[in-house]
Amino acid sequence: xxxxxxxxxxxRRDEKAFERLYELYSESTFGIIYNVVQDxxxxxxxxxxxxxxxxxxxxxxxxxxxxFFTWVLNIARNxxxxxxxxxxxxxxxxxLKAEFFVNILEDQNSFSKRTDTIGIRKFVNALEPLCKxxxxxxxxxxFTQKDAAVELDMxxxxxxxxxxxxxxxxxxxxxE
Numbered sequence: 001x002x003x004x005x006x007x008x009x010x011x012r013r014d015e016k017a018f019e020r021l022y023e024l025y026s027e028s029t030f031g032i033i034y035n036v037v038q039d040x041x042x043x044x045x046x047x048x049x050x051x052x053x054x055x056x057x058x059x060x061x062x063x064x065x066x067x068f069f070t071w072v073l074n075i076a077r078n079x080x081x082x083x084x085x086x087x088x089x090x091x092x093x094x095x096l097k098a099e100f101f102v103n104i105l106e107d108q109n110s111f112s113k114r115t116d117t118i119g120i121r122k123f124v125n126a127l128e129p130l131c132k133x134x135x136x137x138x139x140x141x142x143f144t145q146k147d148a149a150v151e152l153d154m155x156x157x158x159x160x161x162x163x164x165x166x167x168x169x170x171x172x173x174x175x176e
Contacts, residue, residue: 011061030047145163
């Protein structure tokens with residue numbers, strides 16, 4: 001069955017269609033969430049919350065506004081960012097051992113692994129280096145634009161503009 005027909009069936013509250021969509025999209029969705037929260041148990045919890053939101057808000061999806069996969073990933077990314085910004089999450093992380101922070105430091109292959117998780121590696125790799133960095137910081141690490149401006153040592157307005165340019169370029173590459 002085609003994803004478009006599954007989406008329509010899910011919007012009509014068909015649980016079997018929803019289960020099939022979960023099978024199709026949960027692994028990629030988990031990858032996005034995990035890359036933000038860096039904790040398997042928390043990522044699994046957020047994944048469950050994301051699919052509950054998808055079910056509850058199924059009728060808010062419209063194919064005229066974008067692809068279903070993009071809609072799902074935006075829900076996942078926002079849920080993951082909300083989780084790491086929560087007071088409960090921050091309190092848990094205060095008690096972590098130093099190894100946690102060593103493990104999340106970026107190695108040479110981490111960006112490729114993250115982008116490969118959702119299948120857009122070849123598109124992101126085609127972007128200029130600054131675009132790769134902006135997309136990594138904002139979308140894969142879950143930084144706010146303000147935090148990204150500090151990290152990239154550039155004005156907030158420049159980060160916002162660069163983000164828009166880079167995402168538009170990525171869209172162009174994906175539709176070519």
